[in-house]
Amino acid sequence: MKKCPYEEKIDLYLRGKLSETESAQFEEHYFSCPPCFQKTSERNELIEVIQRRGISIFDPASSRRPEPRMSLGEKVAAFLTPRRWVTAAVTAALLLVVALAVVPRFKSHGPDFVFTGDETVRGESLAVLSPRGDVKAVPDSFEWKALNAAAEYQVTLSGLETLWTPTTQETKIALPEDLKNKLKAGSYTWQVKAYSAQGTLLAVSPKVQFKILN
Amino acid sequence: MRESPVKIDLEQLIIQYKPVVSFKVKKALGGGNPEWEDIVNEILMQAIEKIKSGEFRGESSVGTFIYTITSRRIVDYIRQKTRVLKEIPEVQALPDPHDQVERDERAEQLAQAIRKLKPKFRDVLYLYYYKELSREEVAREMGISPARVSERVNYAQKLLKKMLGK
Numbered sequence: 001m002k003k004c005p006y007e008e009k010i011d012l013y014l015r016g017k018l019s020e021t022e023s024a025q026f027e028e029h030y031f032s033c034p035p036c037f038q039k040t041s042e043r044n045e046l047i048e049v050i051q052r053r054g055i056s057i058f059d060p061a062s063s064r065r066p067e068p069r070m071s072l073g074e075k076v077a078a079f080l081t082p083r084r085w086v087t088a089a090v091t092a093a094l095l096l097v098v099a100l101a102v103v104p105r106f107k108s109h110g111p112d113f114v115f116t117g118d119e120t121v122r123g124e125s126l127a128v129l130s131p132r133g134d135v136k137a138v139p140d141s142f143e144w145k146a147l148n149a150a151a152e153y154q155v156t157l158s159g160l161e162t163l164w165t166p167t168t169q170e171t172k173i174a175l176p177e178d179l180k181n182k183l184k185a186g187s188y189t190w191q192v193k194a195y196s197a198q199g200t201l202l203a204v205s206p207k208v209q210f211k212i213l214n
Numbered sequence: 215m216r217e218s219p220v221k222i223d224l225e226q227l228i229i230q231y232k233p234v235v236s237f238k239v240k241k242a243l244g245g246g247n248p249e250w251e252d253i254v255n256e257i258l259m260q261a262i263e264k265i266k267s268g269e270f271r272g273e274s275s276v277g278t279f280i281y282t283i284t285s286r287r288i289v290d291y292i293r294q295k296t297r298v299l300k301e302i303p304e305v306q307a308l309p310d311p312h313d314q315v316e317r318d319e320r321a322e323q324l325a326q327a328i329r330k331l332k333p334k335f336r337d338v339l340y341l342y343y344y345k346e347l348s349r350e351e352v353a354r355e356m357g358i359s360p361a362r363v364s365e366r367v368n369y370a371q372k373l374l375k376k377m378l379g380k
Contacts, residue, residue, distance in 0.1 A: 011367070015346070024285070027238060031284075032277025037234050044237070046371060047343050049324045054344040057325050058336070 004033060010040050014047055126194050126203040131210040138183045138212055142190060143172040150194035150202055157190045159183075187211045222265055222276065228258055231280050238281075242288045249291075257287050327377040335370040338363060 006029045012018050013026045030037040050057065080088070126147050131139040142155055155173055157164040163183075166173055175183075189209050194202045236254045243250050261280050264270045270279055328336060334356075341352045342363065353360040 011342075011349075011364070027285075028278055028281045031231075031234055031238075031281035032275050034230070037237070041233070041237055042371060042375070044241075045320075046324065046339075046374065049321045050328070050339055050343040053321065053325045054340070057328050058340045058344060 004036050006030070006033065006036050007039060010036070010043050014040065014044055126192060126205040128190070128192060128205045128208045131190075132208045134211045134213055136213055138180050139175060139210070140180075141172055141174040142192070144192045144205060146171045147194040147203055149196055151197040152195045154193045154195065155190060156193070157188060159186065159188050163188075183212060185212050185214055224262055224265070227261070227265075227276065231261070231276075232258060234277075235280065235284050238284050239288065243291070253287060253291060257284050260287070323378055324374065327374045330377065331370060331373060335366055335373065338366045339370055342367060 006026060009018065009022070009026045013023060018026060030040055127145045129143040129145060131142070142157070144153070147153075152167055152169055153171070153173075154165060154167045156162060164175075164179055187209060188211075189207045191207045192205045194204075196202055232254065235257050236250070239250050239254050239257070240247075243253070257280070260283050261270075264279075264283075270276075274282075328339060331339070337356065338352060341347045341355055342349070347355065349360045349363050352363045356363070358366075
C-alpha cells in the first residue's frame with residue numbers, strides 16, 4: 001500500500017511542532033483520510049501513555065534505558081543500588097579476610113642494617129659542597145662536608161659512564177690534570193661515600209649534578 | 215425543506231466521523247473537559263442538518279465540510295468560555311467514572327506492553343516521547359539515522375498493536 005505523504009506529519013502535529021496553518025491543513029487532511037486518522041489517534045494514545053506513565057514504564061530498576069550522556073559519577077551512582085551496595089561491602093570484607101590470611105606468608109624479611117653499595121640510606125649527613133649546578137669551567141677539585149666517624153672517602157665522578165673513583169682521607173680532592181683536559185662541556189654527576197676505619201660503608205651523599213658550560 | 219442534492223448515508227457518516235470529530239474536539243478542549251461529548255454531538259447534528267437542508271452541495275469533500283464545522287464550533291466554544299469565565303467561575307462536572315476506569319485499564323495494558331519491548335525500541339520511545347528530544351537528537355544519542363528513528367517508532371507501534379491484540 002502506498003504511504004500517504006501526510007504520515008510524515010503525524011509526530012510533528014502531535015508534538016506541537018507544526019505552525020497553525022500546517023496544523024489546520026493536517027487536520028483537514030485526516031478528516032478525509034481514515035488511515036491517517038487512525039495512525040494519528042493511535043500515536044496520540046501512545047504518546048499520552050508515555051508522558052503520563054513514563055516514570056513507571058522507564059523505571060531504572062525495571063529496564064536498561066539509556067540516560068543521555070551520564071557522567072562517570074552518575075553511572076557509578078546508578079549502578080550502586082542498595083542491593084549492590086550490600087554485595088559490594090560483603091565482597092570487600094571477604095577480600096580483606098583473604099588478603100590478611102595470605103599476605104604474612106609472603107612477608108619479606110626485615111631490612112639489614114649493614115650498608116652495601118646501593119642499599120645505603122642516603123642521608124643528609126654526608127653533604128657535597130662543590131661543584132654543583134652550572135660551572136663556567138672544569139672544576140679544579142671536589143669538596144664535601146666532613147663526617148665524624150669517617151676514616152676514608154671515595155668520590156665517584158660520572159658522565160655517561162664512570163670516569164673517576166679516587167679515595168682520600170681529606171674532605172677535598174683535586175682533579176688530576178690529565179682528566180681535567182679530557183672533561184668537555186656537558187653534564188656530569190658526582191657522589192661521595194664515607195667509610196669507617198674498618199672499611200664499613202657509613203654514608204653515601206646524594207648524587208649531585210653539575211654542568212660545565214665551556 | 216428542500217431535498218438534499220447529495221446522497222449521503224447519514225448513519226455511516228456518524229460512524230465514520232464521530233471518532234475524528236471527538237479526537238479533534240478533545241485535543242482542542244482537553245480530554246478532561248466534560249463538555250466535549252456534547253460539543254461533538256452538536257457538530258454532528260449541525261452537519262446532518264446542513265446536508266439535509268441542501269446547504270452542503272458537495273463542493274468540497276464531506277471530510278473538509280465536517281472539519282470546517284468542527285473548527286468553527288471549537289472557536290465559538292472557546293470565545294464563549296473566555297467570556298463566561300470573566301464573569302462567573304463555572305462549576306465543572308466530573309468526567310464519567312466508567313469511562314475513566316476503561317481508559318486507565320487500556321493505558322495500563324499499553325504501558326505493560328511498552329515495558330516488554332526490546333531495549334532498542336523502548337529506548338527510542340523514551341528519548342523521543344518522554345524526554346521529548348528532537349528526531350535528530352534521538353538519532354545522535356542512539357547512533358542511528360533520523361529516518362531510522364521514525365522507522366523504529368513505527369515498528370514499535372506495530373509491535374504494541376500486535377501485543378494488545380488490536
